[in-house]
Amino acid sequence: MARLLLFNKPFGVLSQFTDRGSPTARSTLSDFITVEGVYPAGRLDRDSEGLLLLCDDGRLQARIADPRFKLPKTYLVQVEGDPQELELERLRQGVRLKDGMTLPADISRMDEPDLWPRDPPIRQRKSIPDSWLKITIREGRNRQVRRMTAAVGLPTLRLVRWSIGGWAVAGIAPGHFEELPSLGEMSRGPYDR
Template sequence: MARLLLFNKPFGVLSQFTDRGSPTVRSTLSDFIDVPGVYPAGRLDRDSEGLLLLCDDGRLQARIADPRFKMPKTYLVQVEGDPEESDLEPLRRGVRLNDGMTLPADVVRIDPPDLWLRDPPIRQRKSIPDSWLKITIREGRNRQVRRMTAAVGLPTLRLVRWSIGDWSVGGIPPGAFELSSTSPGFQTS
């Protein structure tokens, strides 16, 4: 059976084990995970937080990361602005980005979630309100959620990937990981 790690990636950490060629020292997965033979199934930008799955099975890794399987990825997103339902409708239909139309996203406005503190904290501006959205996508384009919210005039301030499929980061502190078993739908042998 494949080993699968659920890692709560902190802000500022690269989704790789090494940082080649950078003139500055940046935090990587090797600062948090000392488990041989596991590799990220997909990526999460350095300035994003939350669930990153790592596994030791190439077929499972591809099944999780490959957009053709349309595995749902849910994000808790703090945006600048105070959107009405009509402002969210374009996200639900799909947004034109420079690399084409996105698939429709599931989007709801939510109360501020009870999350860990981010280091560094989000810059608060008294004259500009912010709000929280729960966005589920079934693709994995580069910086997709950030580009989608920007395209509808709601720049992302904080992005936390909460779940991938049935796997969730709930209960895992930032910088920690848990070992999970693969679900029956993901048997690879």
């Protein structure tokens, strides 16, 4: 039976258990997770927060992380500026990045979500407004959401991955995790829809 952990990765934590090769010690998953035999199913940048799935089943791990399965990933994104419909539509249609066009994304404006405080807090500029977007993508390029918002003139200030498929970080405090009951047949769930 596969084990699956839903971890709320804090800002500044690496999505790996060791930090080999760094001259300064950086926070890793081993600072928070003592469960043996689980590994991240995908990555979440050091400067991003939110849901990171860890499991002990290589096949499940690959199905979650592999872009071929187009498992939706939803992010709550604070951007610098006031997005207009033109920028939002460009994101919805797909944006050309250095590594090619992105797939279309689901984008909507949202009120500021009730999230945990970030440590350290984001920079605030009195002369430049900021806004929140809910962005769902179905691929997983390196720093994709940040690069997409920058491509339309809306630099990302804070990025929180809220959900992957049917799994969400709601109710899990930063630096904590929940282990789902034994997956068994549930392991076919969200990505087989």
